[in-house]
Amino acid sequence: MDEPVGVASVVGVEETVYLDAATTEPLHPAAKEVLLAAYDDGWADPRALHQPGRRAALLFDNAREVVAHLLGARHDEVTFTPSGTAAIQAGLAGAAAARERVGRVVVHSAVEHSAVLHTAAWLAGRGGEVRSVPVNATGRVDPEKFAAEATGPEVAVACLQQANHEVGTIQPVEDVAAICHDAGVPLLVDAAAAAGRVEPTRGWSVLAASARKWGGPSGIGVLAVRKGVRWRQPWPDDERGYVNVPGALAAAAALQAVVAERAETTRRQSELVDRIRTEVAATIPDVEVVGDPDRRLPHLVTFSCLNVDGEALVTELARRGFGVASGSACTASTLEPSHVLAAMGALTHGNVRVSLTRDTTEDEVERFVAQLPEVVTQQRARVGL
Protein backbone atom coordinates (compact mmCIF):
# COMPACT_ATOMS: atom_id res chain seq x y z
CA MET A 1 0.00 0.00 0.00
CA ASP A 2 1.35 3.39 -0.96
CA GLU A 3 1.33 5.88 1.85
CA PRO A 4 0.57 9.43 0.77
CA VAL A 5 3.68 11.60 0.93
CA GLY A 6 3.39 14.26 3.59
CA VAL A 7 5.33 17.46 4.08
CA ALA A 8 8.08 16.64 6.52
CA SER A 9 8.90 18.59 9.59
CA VAL A 10 12.36 18.12 10.98
CA VAL A 11 12.46 16.98 14.57
CA GLY A 12 15.26 16.13 16.91
CA VAL A 13 17.95 18.20 15.20
CA GLU A 14 20.64 18.76 17.78
CA GLU A 15 21.71 22.29 18.61
CA THR A 16 24.43 23.48 16.26
CA VAL A 17 26.59 26.52 16.71
CA TYR A 18 25.91 27.84 13.22
CA LEU A 19 28.93 29.63 11.80
CA ASP A 20 28.01 29.72 8.12
CA ALA A 21 26.18 33.06 7.77
CA ALA A 22 28.07 33.79 4.54
CA THR A 23 26.07 30.99 2.93
CA THR A 24 22.75 31.89 4.57
CA GLU A 25 22.11 34.25 7.45
CA PRO A 26 19.18 32.93 9.51
CA LEU A 27 15.96 34.83 8.81
CA HIS A 28 15.94 38.08 10.78
CA PRO A 29 13.08 38.25 13.34
CA ALA A 30 11.88 41.47 11.72
CA ALA A 31 11.63 39.66 8.37
CA LYS A 32 9.73 36.75 9.86
CA GLU A 33 7.06 39.07 11.21
CA VAL A 34 6.68 40.93 7.94
CA LEU A 35 6.67 37.71 5.91
CA LEU A 36 3.68 36.33 7.81
CA ALA A 37 1.78 39.61 7.60
CA ALA A 38 2.54 39.90 3.88
CA TYR A 39 0.91 36.53 3.20
CA ASP A 40 -2.29 38.07 4.58
CA ASP A 41 -2.06 41.41 2.77
CA GLY A 42 0.27 41.00 -0.19
CA TRP A 43 -0.60 37.63 -1.70
CA ALA A 44 -2.25 38.91 -4.89
CA ASP A 45 -0.59 39.74 -8.20
CA PRO A 46 0.50 43.39 -7.91
CA ARG A 47 -0.20 43.98 -11.61
CA ALA A 48 -3.87 43.15 -11.28
CA LEU A 49 -6.26 46.08 -11.12
CA HIS A 50 -8.52 44.81 -8.35
CA GLN A 51 -8.28 45.77 -4.72
CA PRO A 52 -6.10 42.87 -3.49
CA GLY A 53 -3.78 43.46 -6.46
CA ARG A 54 -3.46 47.16 -5.71
CA ARG A 55 -2.74 46.46 -2.09
CA ALA A 56 0.02 44.06 -3.12
CA ALA A 57 1.38 46.68 -5.53
CA LEU A 58 1.59 49.27 -2.77
CA LEU A 59 3.47 46.88 -0.52
CA PHE A 60 5.76 45.82 -3.35
CA ASP A 61 6.63 49.43 -4.23
CA ASN A 62 7.43 50.05 -0.61
CA ALA A 63 9.78 47.04 -0.54
CA ARG A 64 11.55 48.30 -3.65
CA GLU A 65 11.87 51.80 -2.23
CA VAL A 66 13.43 50.53 1.01
CA VAL A 67 15.86 48.10 -0.66
CA ALA A 68 16.88 50.70 -3.25
CA HIS A 69 17.52 53.35 -0.62
CA LEU A 70 19.62 51.03 1.56
CA LEU A 71 21.69 49.75 -1.36
CA GLY A 72 22.36 53.22 -2.76
CA ALA A 73 20.01 52.97 -5.74
CA ARG A 74 16.87 54.74 -6.97
CA HIS A 75 13.65 52.79 -6.59
CA ASP A 76 13.04 52.60 -10.35
CA GLU A 77 16.48 51.04 -10.85
CA VAL A 78 15.70 47.99 -8.71
CA THR A 79 14.05 44.69 -9.64
CA PHE A 80 13.74 41.50 -7.65
CA THR A 81 14.90 38.16 -9.06
CA PRO A 82 14.44 34.55 -7.93
CA SER A 83 18.00 34.44 -6.47
CA GLY A 84 21.32 36.23 -6.28
CA THR A 85 22.60 33.97 -9.04
CA ALA A 86 19.65 34.93 -11.26
CA ALA A 87 20.45 38.61 -10.63
CA ILE A 88 24.06 38.08 -11.74
CA GLN A 89 23.00 36.08 -14.79
CA ALA A 90 20.47 38.67 -15.95
CA GLY A 91 22.66 41.63 -15.00
CA LEU A 92 25.79 40.38 -16.73
CA ALA A 93 24.17 38.83 -19.80
CA GLY A 94 21.90 41.87 -20.24
CA ALA A 95 24.75 44.39 -19.95
CA ALA A 96 26.80 42.33 -22.42
CA ALA A 97 23.88 42.05 -24.86
CA ALA A 98 23.45 45.84 -24.88
CA ARG A 99 27.12 46.33 -25.79
CA GLU A 100 27.50 43.68 -28.50
CA ARG A 101 28.34 46.27 -31.13
CA VAL A 102 31.19 47.68 -29.02
CA GLY A 103 32.72 44.33 -28.11
CA ARG A 104 32.11 40.93 -26.53
CA VAL A 105 34.83 40.73 -23.92
CA VAL A 106 33.89 40.17 -20.27
CA VAL A 107 36.53 41.23 -17.75
CA HIS A 108 36.31 39.91 -14.19
CA SER A 109 38.55 39.45 -11.17
CA ALA A 110 39.95 35.97 -10.62
CA VAL A 111 38.02 35.67 -7.35
CA GLU A 112 34.45 36.44 -8.47
CA HIS A 113 31.61 34.19 -7.36
CA SER A 114 31.14 31.15 -9.58
CA ALA A 115 27.82 32.66 -10.80
CA VAL A 116 29.87 35.40 -12.52
CA LEU A 117 32.40 32.89 -13.87
CA HIS A 118 29.68 30.59 -15.20
CA THR A 119 27.76 33.43 -16.84
CA ALA A 120 30.97 34.79 -18.39
CA ALA A 121 31.81 31.30 -19.68
CA TRP A 122 28.27 31.00 -21.08
CA LEU A 123 28.74 34.29 -22.95
CA ALA A 124 32.15 33.10 -24.18
CA GLY A 125 30.44 30.03 -25.61
CA ARG A 126 28.27 32.40 -27.67
CA GLY A 127 31.11 34.27 -29.31
CA GLY A 128 32.39 36.25 -26.35
CA GLU A 129 35.75 36.26 -24.65
CA VAL A 130 36.74 36.26 -20.99
CA ARG A 131 39.68 38.06 -19.40
CA SER A 132 40.41 37.30 -15.77
CA VAL A 133 42.37 39.80 -13.66
CA PRO A 134 44.68 38.29 -11.01
CA VAL A 135 44.62 39.19 -7.31
CA ASN A 136 47.37 39.53 -4.71
CA ALA A 137 47.91 37.20 -1.75
CA THR A 138 45.11 38.91 0.22
CA GLY A 139 42.63 38.34 -2.62
CA ARG A 140 42.48 41.97 -3.72
CA VAL A 141 42.79 43.22 -7.30
CA ASP A 142 45.17 46.06 -8.10
CA PRO A 143 42.73 48.83 -9.09
CA GLU A 144 45.00 50.17 -11.82
CA LYS A 145 45.58 46.77 -13.38
CA PHE A 146 41.89 45.95 -13.18
CA ALA A 147 40.90 49.29 -14.71
CA ALA A 148 43.49 48.85 -17.49
CA GLU A 149 41.91 45.49 -18.44
CA ALA A 150 38.38 46.81 -18.03
CA THR A 151 39.00 49.70 -20.39
CA GLY A 152 40.87 47.53 -22.93
CA PRO A 153 39.74 46.91 -26.50
CA GLU A 154 36.30 45.44 -27.15
CA VAL A 155 35.31 45.14 -23.51
CA ALA A 156 31.54 44.83 -23.16
CA VAL A 157 31.33 44.75 -19.36
CA ALA A 158 33.60 44.43 -16.32
CA CYS A 159 32.70 42.59 -13.09
CA LEU A 160 34.12 43.24 -9.65
CA GLN A 161 32.64 42.01 -6.38
CA GLN A 162 32.27 44.45 -3.49
CA ALA A 163 33.74 41.88 -1.12
CA ASN A 164 34.85 38.29 -1.53
CA HIS A 165 32.44 35.58 -0.39
CA GLU A 166 35.13 33.09 0.66
CA VAL A 167 37.80 35.22 2.34
CA GLY A 168 36.01 38.52 3.07
CA THR A 169 38.47 40.82 1.31
CA ILE A 170 36.92 44.12 0.21
CA GLN A 171 37.71 45.15 -3.37
CA PRO A 172 38.62 48.68 -4.52
CA VAL A 173 35.32 49.07 -6.38
CA GLU A 174 35.10 52.85 -6.26
CA ASP A 175 38.66 53.37 -7.58
CA VAL A 176 37.87 51.08 -10.50
CA ALA A 177 34.38 52.49 -11.06
CA ALA A 178 35.58 56.03 -11.73
CA ILE A 179 37.90 54.86 -14.51
CA CYS A 180 35.28 52.52 -16.03
CA HIS A 181 32.73 55.32 -15.95
CA ASP A 182 35.06 57.71 -17.80
CA ALA A 183 35.71 55.04 -20.42
CA GLY A 184 32.00 54.25 -20.78
CA VAL A 185 32.45 50.60 -19.73
CA PRO A 186 29.63 49.32 -17.51
CA LEU A 187 30.78 47.86 -14.19
CA LEU A 188 28.78 45.02 -12.63
CA VAL A 189 29.27 44.87 -8.88
CA ASP A 190 28.35 41.65 -7.12
CA ALA A 191 27.40 42.88 -3.65
CA ALA A 192 26.00 39.55 -2.43
CA ALA A 193 28.58 39.02 0.30
CA ALA A 194 28.69 42.68 1.37
CA ALA A 195 25.14 44.05 1.12
CA GLY A 196 23.79 45.10 4.50
CA ARG A 197 27.08 44.30 6.23
CA VAL A 198 29.12 47.29 5.09
CA GLU A 199 28.25 50.70 3.62
CA PRO A 200 26.87 50.41 0.09
CA THR A 201 29.43 51.06 -2.63
CA ARG A 202 28.97 53.73 -5.27
CA GLY A 203 29.98 53.68 -8.87
CA TRP A 204 28.29 50.50 -10.07
CA SER A 205 26.41 50.39 -13.35
CA VAL A 206 24.76 47.08 -12.49
CA LEU A 207 24.40 45.74 -8.94
CA ALA A 208 23.50 42.22 -7.81
CA ALA A 209 22.66 41.01 -4.31
CA SER A 210 20.92 38.17 -2.49
CA ALA A 211 18.50 38.62 0.43
CA ARG A 212 19.35 35.40 2.25
CA LYS A 213 22.89 36.67 2.77
CA TRP A 214 21.64 39.55 4.93
CA GLY A 215 18.90 37.72 6.84
CA GLY A 216 16.10 38.01 4.30
CA PRO A 217 14.28 34.97 2.93
CA SER A 218 15.79 32.52 0.41
CA GLY A 219 14.66 32.91 -3.16
CA ILE A 220 14.98 36.70 -3.39
CA GLY A 221 17.73 38.35 -5.40
CA VAL A 222 18.15 42.03 -6.19
CA LEU A 223 19.21 43.43 -9.53
CA ALA A 224 19.75 47.17 -10.00
CA VAL A 225 20.61 48.79 -13.31
CA ARG A 226 21.74 52.39 -13.02
CA LYS A 227 19.60 54.88 -14.91
CA GLY A 228 21.20 55.62 -18.28
CA VAL A 229 23.12 52.31 -18.37
CA ARG A 230 22.13 50.21 -21.35
CA TRP A 231 20.75 46.79 -20.61
CA ARG A 232 18.93 44.43 -22.97
CA GLN A 233 16.83 41.41 -22.06
CA PRO A 234 19.29 38.61 -22.88
CA TRP A 235 16.74 35.79 -23.15
CA PRO A 236 13.06 35.41 -24.08
CA ASP A 237 10.83 38.11 -22.65
CA ASP A 238 8.81 37.18 -19.61
CA GLU A 239 5.89 39.54 -19.51
CA ARG A 240 4.74 38.26 -16.16
CA GLY A 241 8.10 38.91 -14.55
CA TYR A 242 8.92 37.63 -11.12
CA VAL A 243 6.87 39.07 -8.32
CA ASN A 244 7.20 37.50 -4.91
CA VAL A 245 5.64 40.28 -2.88
CA PRO A 246 5.90 38.69 0.59
CA GLY A 247 9.51 37.69 -0.10
CA ALA A 248 10.45 41.18 -1.29
CA LEU A 249 8.81 42.78 1.74
CA ALA A 250 10.58 40.44 4.13
CA ALA A 251 13.88 41.08 2.34
CA ALA A 252 13.34 44.83 2.76
CA ALA A 253 12.42 44.48 6.43
CA ALA A 254 15.51 42.37 7.11
CA LEU A 255 17.79 44.81 5.32
CA GLN A 256 16.32 47.74 7.19
CA ALA A 257 16.82 46.00 10.53
CA VAL A 258 20.35 44.86 9.68
CA VAL A 259 21.41 48.33 8.59
CA ALA A 260 19.90 49.89 11.72
CA GLU A 261 21.90 47.43 13.86
CA ARG A 262 25.01 47.58 11.66
CA ALA A 263 27.33 49.73 13.79
CA GLU A 264 26.76 47.54 16.82
CA THR A 265 26.89 44.24 14.90
CA THR A 266 30.10 45.24 13.11
CA ARG A 267 31.83 46.17 16.35
CA ARG A 268 30.87 42.90 18.02
CA GLN A 269 31.61 40.68 15.02
CA SER A 270 34.96 42.35 14.30
CA GLU A 271 36.08 41.67 17.86
CA LEU A 272 35.01 38.03 17.66
CA VAL A 273 36.66 37.54 14.26
CA ASP A 274 39.87 39.14 15.58
CA ARG A 275 39.71 36.69 18.45
CA ILE A 276 39.42 33.73 16.04
CA ARG A 277 42.24 35.06 13.84
CA THR A 278 44.58 35.46 16.81
CA GLU A 279 43.65 32.20 18.49
CA VAL A 280 43.89 30.08 15.34
CA ALA A 281 47.33 31.46 14.49
CA ALA A 282 48.53 30.98 18.08
CA THR A 283 47.20 27.49 18.82
CA ILE A 284 47.46 25.59 15.53
CA PRO A 285 50.83 24.82 13.92
CA ASP A 286 51.15 25.14 10.14
CA VAL A 287 48.03 27.20 9.67
CA GLU A 288 47.46 30.19 7.44
CA VAL A 289 44.73 32.77 8.01
CA VAL A 290 43.82 34.07 4.56
CA GLY A 291 42.22 37.27 3.28
CA ASP A 292 42.92 40.93 3.98
CA PRO A 293 43.37 41.46 7.76
CA ASP A 294 41.90 44.98 7.68
CA ARG A 295 39.91 45.69 4.54
CA ARG A 296 37.48 42.85 5.06
CA LEU A 297 33.91 41.94 5.89
CA PRO A 298 33.34 42.10 9.65
CA HIS A 299 31.77 38.67 10.10
CA LEU A 300 33.99 36.31 8.14
CA VAL A 301 37.36 34.61 8.62
CA THR A 302 39.01 31.85 6.60
CA PHE A 303 42.04 29.73 7.37
CA SER A 304 43.79 26.69 5.91
CA CYS A 305 45.50 23.91 7.87
CA LEU A 306 48.43 22.16 6.21
CA ASN A 307 48.14 18.37 5.79
CA VAL A 308 44.48 18.22 6.78
CA ASP A 309 41.55 17.03 4.70
CA GLY A 310 38.96 19.86 4.55
CA GLU A 311 36.02 17.48 4.36
CA ALA A 312 37.18 15.49 7.38
CA LEU A 313 37.68 18.73 9.28
CA VAL A 314 34.20 20.08 8.51
CA THR A 315 32.62 16.69 9.25
CA GLU A 316 34.35 16.37 12.61
CA LEU A 317 33.42 19.95 13.53
CA ALA A 318 29.81 19.17 12.58
CA ARG A 319 29.91 16.09 14.80
CA ARG A 320 31.02 18.32 17.65
CA GLY A 321 28.18 20.75 16.95
CA PHE A 322 29.82 23.46 14.84
CA GLY A 323 28.49 24.32 11.37
CA VAL A 324 31.22 25.79 9.14
CA ALA A 325 31.98 25.86 5.41
CA SER A 326 35.09 24.90 3.45
CA GLY A 327 36.59 25.95 0.14
CA SER A 328 38.57 22.72 -0.16
CA ALA A 329 37.95 20.68 -3.27
CA CYS A 330 37.20 17.51 -1.35
CA THR A 331 34.03 19.15 0.02
CA ALA A 332 32.81 20.30 -3.38
CA SER A 333 31.09 18.36 -6.12
CA THR A 334 34.09 18.76 -8.40
CA LEU A 335 37.73 17.87 -7.90
CA GLU A 336 38.78 21.44 -8.63
CA PRO A 337 39.96 23.35 -5.57
CA SER A 338 38.46 26.74 -4.72
CA HIS A 339 39.38 29.11 -7.54
CA VAL A 340 39.48 31.92 -4.96
CA LEU A 341 42.12 30.25 -2.77
CA ALA A 342 44.11 29.09 -5.82
CA ALA A 343 44.13 32.63 -7.30
CA MET A 344 45.48 33.98 -4.00
CA GLY A 345 48.22 31.34 -3.90
CA ALA A 346 46.72 30.12 -0.61
CA LEU A 347 46.61 26.52 0.53
CA THR A 348 43.43 25.04 -0.93
CA HIS A 349 43.13 22.01 1.33
CA GLY A 350 42.28 21.93 5.04
CA ASN A 351 40.26 25.08 4.52
CA VAL A 352 37.63 26.36 6.93
CA ARG A 353 35.42 29.41 6.50
CA VAL A 354 33.83 30.73 9.68
CA SER A 355 31.11 33.36 9.25
CA LEU A 356 29.22 34.77 12.21
CA THR A 357 25.50 35.41 12.35
CA ARG A 358 24.07 38.57 13.89
CA ASP A 359 23.62 36.78 17.21
CA THR A 360 26.75 34.62 17.43
CA THR A 361 27.93 34.93 21.02
CA GLU A 362 31.36 35.23 22.57
CA ASP A 363 30.74 31.96 24.39
CA GLU A 364 30.08 30.15 21.09
CA VAL A 365 33.28 31.53 19.59
CA GLU A 366 35.28 30.55 22.68
CA ARG A 367 33.94 27.01 22.51
CA PHE A 368 34.84 26.83 18.83
CA VAL A 369 38.43 28.04 19.20
CA ALA A 370 38.90 25.81 22.24
CA GLN A 371 38.03 22.65 20.27
CA LEU A 372 39.76 23.48 17.02
CA PRO A 373 43.39 22.61 17.89
CA GLU A 374 42.38 19.15 19.08
CA VAL A 375 40.36 18.50 15.93
CA VAL A 376 43.27 19.51 13.69
CA THR A 377 45.80 17.48 15.71
CA GLN A 378 43.49 14.47 15.55
CA GLN A 379 43.15 14.72 11.76
CA ARG A 380 46.92 15.00 11.31
CA ALA A 381 47.56 12.06 13.64
CA ARG A 382 45.24 9.93 11.51
CA VAL A 383 47.57 10.27 8.52
CA GLY A 384 50.67 9.75 10.64
CA LEU A 385 51.73 13.34 11.13
Next chain:
Amino acid sequence: MSAEPGPEPALVVDCTGMRCPRPIIELSKRFGEIEIGQVIGVVADDPAARADVPAWCRMRDQEYAGERPATDDAALYLVRRIS
Protein backbone atom coordinates in the same frame (compact mmCIF):
# COMPACT_ATOMS: atom_id res chain seq x y z
CA MET B 1 55.38 25.86 -18.35
CA SER B 2 58.99 26.75 -19.13
CA ALA B 3 61.08 25.03 -21.77
CA GLU B 4 63.82 24.35 -19.25
CA PRO B 5 63.80 20.83 -17.85
CA GLY B 6 64.33 22.05 -14.26
CA PRO B 7 66.50 20.40 -11.64
CA GLU B 8 66.83 16.62 -11.34
CA PRO B 9 65.11 15.36 -8.19
CA ALA B 10 67.03 13.20 -5.73
CA LEU B 11 63.75 11.54 -4.72
CA VAL B 12 60.43 11.22 -6.56
CA VAL B 13 57.21 10.40 -4.72
CA ASP B 14 54.46 9.03 -6.96
CA CYS B 15 51.08 10.30 -5.78
CA THR B 16 49.17 9.51 -8.96
CA GLY B 17 45.54 8.78 -8.18
CA MET B 18 45.71 10.35 -4.72
CA ARG B 19 43.16 13.04 -3.87
CA CYS B 20 43.97 16.24 -2.02
CA PRO B 21 45.53 16.59 0.49
CA ARG B 22 47.29 13.18 0.24
CA PRO B 23 50.03 14.35 -2.19
CA ILE B 24 50.89 17.17 0.22
CA ILE B 25 50.86 14.82 3.19
CA GLU B 26 53.30 12.53 1.31
CA LEU B 27 55.50 15.55 0.57
CA SER B 28 55.51 16.46 4.27
CA LYS B 29 56.37 12.89 5.28
CA ARG B 30 59.15 12.24 2.79
CA PHE B 31 60.76 15.69 2.74
CA GLY B 32 63.18 14.79 5.55
CA GLU B 33 64.75 12.11 3.35
CA ILE B 34 66.58 14.60 1.16
CA GLU B 35 69.60 16.75 2.05
CA ILE B 36 69.72 20.53 2.01
CA GLY B 37 70.28 21.63 -1.59
CA GLN B 38 68.61 18.52 -3.04
CA VAL B 39 65.27 18.43 -4.83
CA ILE B 40 62.23 16.25 -4.13
CA GLY B 41 59.65 15.62 -6.84
CA VAL B 42 55.94 14.89 -6.33
CA VAL B 43 53.99 13.31 -9.18
CA ALA B 44 50.30 14.17 -8.83
CA ASP B 45 47.22 14.31 -11.02
CA ASP B 46 44.97 15.98 -8.47
CA PRO B 47 44.40 19.57 -9.66
CA ALA B 48 44.77 20.96 -6.12
CA ALA B 49 48.47 20.03 -6.11
CA ARG B 50 49.21 22.87 -8.55
CA ALA B 51 48.16 25.41 -5.90
CA ASP B 52 49.14 23.47 -2.82
CA VAL B 53 52.77 22.49 -3.55
CA PRO B 54 53.84 26.16 -3.96
CA ALA B 55 51.75 27.07 -0.87
CA TRP B 56 53.46 24.26 1.08
CA CYS B 57 56.85 25.71 0.09
CA ARG B 58 55.84 29.19 1.25
CA MET B 59 54.55 27.94 4.60
CA ARG B 60 57.58 25.70 5.23
CA ASP B 61 60.16 28.22 3.91
CA GLN B 62 61.38 25.91 1.15
CA GLU B 63 61.97 26.71 -2.51
CA TYR B 64 59.39 25.82 -5.14
CA ALA B 65 61.34 24.74 -8.22
CA GLY B 66 58.50 24.54 -10.75
CA GLU B 67 56.61 21.75 -12.48
CA ARG B 68 56.85 19.74 -15.65
CA PRO B 69 54.56 17.20 -17.30
CA ALA B 70 55.04 13.67 -15.95
CA THR B 71 52.38 11.78 -17.92
CA ASP B 72 49.37 12.86 -19.96
CA ASP B 73 47.38 13.53 -16.80
CA ALA B 74 49.96 14.09 -14.10
CA ALA B 75 52.62 16.72 -13.42
CA LEU B 76 55.92 16.49 -11.57
CA TYR B 77 56.18 19.24 -8.93
CA LEU B 78 59.67 20.10 -7.70
CA VAL B 79 60.75 21.36 -4.29
CA ARG B 80 64.32 22.29 -3.30
CA ARG B 81 65.26 21.88 0.34
CA ILE B 82 66.95 25.07 1.55
CA SER B 83 66.78 24.57 5.32
